[in-house]
Amino acid sequence: MDIGLYQVKYPFRKLIRFLVPLFKHSNPNWISLALLPVGLLMAWCYWQALAQHQNAYLLYAILLGFLRMVVATLDGLVAVTYSKSTTFGDILNRITPELCDLLLYPTILLALQRFDGLALGVLTISWAIGFFGLQGAASGCPVQSVGPCGQTDRLAALLAFSGLQFLSLHFDWGVDFMTFFFLWILVGGSLTVVLRLQRTLKAAREKDASAV
Numbered sequence: 001m002d003i004g005l006y007q008v009k010y011p012f013r014k015l016i017r018f019l020v021p022l023f024k025h026s027n028p029n030w031i032s033l034a035l036l037p038v039g040l041l042m043a044w045c046y047w048q049a050l051a052q053h054q055n056a057y058l059l060y061a062i063l064l065g066f067l068r069m070v071v072a073t074l075d076g077l078v079a080v081t082y083s084k085s086t087t088f089g090d091i092l093n094r095i096t097p098e099l100c101d102l103l104l105y106p107t108i109l110l111a112l113q114r115f116d117g118l119a120l121g122v123l124t125i126s127w128a129i130g131f132f133g134l135q136g137a138a139s140g141c142p143v144q145s146v147g148p149c150g151q152t153d154r155l156a157a158l159l160a161f162s163g164l165q166f167l168s169l170h171f172d173w174g175v176d177f178m179t180f181f182f183l184w185i186l187v188g189g190s191l192t193v194v195l196r197l198q199r200t201l202k203a204a205r206e207k208d209a210s211a212v
Contacts, residue, residue, distance in 0.1 A: 012069070012073060013073055013077055016070055016073060016074065016077070017077065019070070019074060020074070020077050020078055020081050023074065023078045024078075024082060026078060027084070028075040028076070028078045028079040028084050028085075028089055028093075029075075029086075029088070029089050029092050031071060031074055031075035031078060032075040032089065032092045032093050032096050033092070033096065034071055035068060035071050035072055035075075035096040035097065035100060036096055036099060036100065038064055038067055038068050038071055038100070039068060039096075039097075039099065039100025039101075039103050039104065040103060041064055042061050042064040042065060042068065042100070042103075042104060043100075043103040043104050043107040043108075044107075045057040045058075045060045045061035045064060046058075046061050046104070046107055046108050046111060046162075047107055047110075047111045049061060049111075050108065050111035050112050050178070051110075051111035051112075055166055055169045055170060058162050058163075058165060058166040058169075059166060061159075061162060062159045062162055062163060065155055065158065065159045065162075066159070068097075068100065068155065069152075069155065072093075072096075072097055075089075075093055076093055079093075097151055098130060098151075101126065101151065101154075104158075105122065105123060105126055106123065108178070109122065109123070112178060114182075118179070118182050118183070118186070119182070121182075121185075121186050122182050122185050122186065125149075125185060125186055125189035125190060125193065126154070126185065126189065128189070128193050129147070129149060129150065129151075129154075129189055129192050129193060129196070130151070132144070132192075132193050132196040132197050132200065133145060133150075133196050135196070135197070135200050136200040136203055136204060139204060139207075140207065141200055141203040141204055141207060142199075142203055144195075144196040144199045144200055146192070146195050146196060146199055147188075147191060147192025147193075147195045147196055148188040148191060148192060149184075149185060149188035149189040149191070149192040150192060153188070154185065157181060157184060157185075157188075158181060161177045161178060161180060161181035161184075162177075162178075164177040165177040165178055
């Protein structure tokens with residue numbers, strides 16, 4: 001059984017399908033590229049909230065996170081619905097969310113002045129999750145999206161922990177929920193890497209067996 005929120009993309013697609021006709025004449029590649037300014041603005045909001053201590057920006061970052069989810073799903077929907085799918089577009093669809101993460105996580109850690117082992121672990125495991133998901137692609141094996149700490153899961157968790165962090169700051173709870181988020185990435189990310197590696201090796205063995 002798959003673990004993670006990746007399968008939730010299907011009901012989420014149905015939820016936002018009403019937006020698709022608005023982009024009937026749009027190039028889905030431009031929708032993919034529109035994710036970059038959303039990601040940049042989201043990273044800036046986290047900087048304002050965590051480095052400049054303007055707590056309201058956590059709420060803006062949460063809203064931008066939901067917008068990122070919509071845009072990241074919409075480009076593929078438009079491409080499939082209006083037969084505009086291309087190999088270039090598929091690659092672009094995968095690159096832009098990764099670039100957003102590349103902006104986001106280092107910015108959050110820098111804003112919090114985290115230069116410790118936990119920060120290094122977060123950056124390493126975030127890279128490893130994507131790497132092991134794509135590891136089998138060069139050999140013709142499926143891309144792996146299984147695991148509790150995939151890209152969608154990390155974004156959803158970040159938004160949840162950001163909401164808790166805002167409440168903690170607003171009501172003076174004295175709890176650093178961002179540290180709990182980082183710990184969750186380490187634990188959930190490690191499990192995700194193991195699961196993806198297992199799935200990739202299993203697919204490789206099955207492909208080898210079918211070739212005999």
